[in-house]
Amino acid sequence: MAFQMELACILQSLEHKSILVTGSTGFLAKIFVEKLLRVQPHMKRLFLLIRATNDETARQRLQNDVMEKEVFRILREKHGKDFYSFIWDKVTPVAGDIACENLGIEEKSMKEEMWREINVIVNVAATTNFDERYDVSLITNTMGAKHVLEFAKKCVKLEILLHVSTAYVSGEKAGLILEKPFNMGETLNGIMRLDIEAEMKLANERLRELRDNGASRKAETIAMKELGIQRARFFGWPNTYAFTKAMGEMLLGQLRENVPLVIMRPTIISTTYREPFPGWIEGTRTFDVFIMNYGKGKLRCVPIDRRMILDVIPGDMVVNAMMVSMVAHSNQPSLFIYQIGSSVRNPLCISMLIDSAYHYFSKNPCITNDGKPIRVSTLTIFNTMASFRRYMTLRYKIPLKGLGLANVVFFQHFNRLYRDSSRKYNFINRLMGLYEHFFFFKGRFDDFNSEKFRAAMKDDGMVDGMFCFDPKCIDWEEYLMKIHIPGVVKYLLESKLVK
């Protein structure tokens, strides 16, 4: 393998390097930053771009929202009372925003220093909300990627730009989904040529129109979210998030010139498997929303194909793949794409997740605020979206019509009930609409490129070691029962009041 030498010296390759990471207040980049500081304390500097009004508030955010989080526990223990002197010696928080040119960094001397010093840029920042406003999603996930690339081009010592995307840029395709780059303007349904500039113009014009017509902030947000979903579906993507991330990839591919670029496409990122300790997670996303609501007794039925493969990959494995690829491709003026998932090598069937959740919460029920255990029952499964929609109509929509009528006649009495039920109905409908492509997903993410790395690491004896990202080593049942679901309960559920 061409990169075998580099794999043997990943740690040395990071020594004395200056690295810029965006998105470090988020879930994935926290795992990345922690690992970097733990395994290579001799890197030169770590610049962390953080959204804040100035560098001082960025520093406060770094301390409160990053370093004080439990994921840094092992590192804090390692350095003891010298933890913060170590951190401030290595880490430079920088106030900025990828939605702006020059990453919104105002201080000239800071920008110039970064352009002089930085060897590696890791762009993790994104808006990960599937249902984000179109303008926000475009400026962050699409233009943000471009701004990071433009910044990278100014870094005279740049060795690599690693951009984190998502495997779901490929939409709802069935079969084996290859690690292929996008061509500019390509769409998933092939019916129209996509013009990113025209999309930006459309979003801006819609926004101006709403503001000129005096729309409230809430109405503006609803309309901009709707526009995002409409445009995504028009071009064949299931949601605004995946669509704007795909456009970000297109811009990177088109404007890259000779910048060494790795695009990392993880699938669904789950709790840490091993490092810094098993089971850490932050922020509720995709299938954890369902685990949480099931544990709380709020989810009793779901439209899903029980044979479906859910492509999940632990956060620390994604980070290991990021580190290996950024070292291996340093100074190679090409574009490399890696899909990091499990569906080809070690598929997790959704039925195992459903059964594990049932067994876990039956044995370890969540407790309500007044100390009562919440009993879970087996989920009712709808095999098609159509059968689920029929159920929703009978269970909620028709009774809602009755309530609506009663509301008009005896409005005082039925008002609240109507409002609550109507909100619940709309919420479930929107949630299911957004996740529909996950429930019946028939694709598998090829990871041929990652497999080449793993083969090289095997030769190096590193496959099970510090940089392991082989999903084959995961025993899913054990992982779900002993690591993932307990992690979701500990870090996501217990931090919220169970009602």
Ligand SMILES: NC(=O)c1ccc[n+]([C@@H]2O[C@H](COP(=O)([O-])OP(=O)(O)OC[C@H]3O[C@@H](n4cnc5c(N)ncnc54)[C@H](OP(=O)(O)O)[C@@H]3O)[C@@H](O)[C@H]2O)c1
């Ligand atoms: N989580 C998954 O399952 C998953 C799966 C596949 C791919 N990914 C990709 O992995 C990356 C990280 O995901 P995550 O789950 O860690 O996301 P996350 O927890 O939502 O974190 C997003 C991070 O991006 C920052 N950010 C957002 N807009 C920004 C802007 N305009 N300028 C600078 N920073 C900005 C956020 O900062 P604030 O704190 O200021 O909001 C936060 O630090 C994303 O690129 C995502 O697309 C995630």
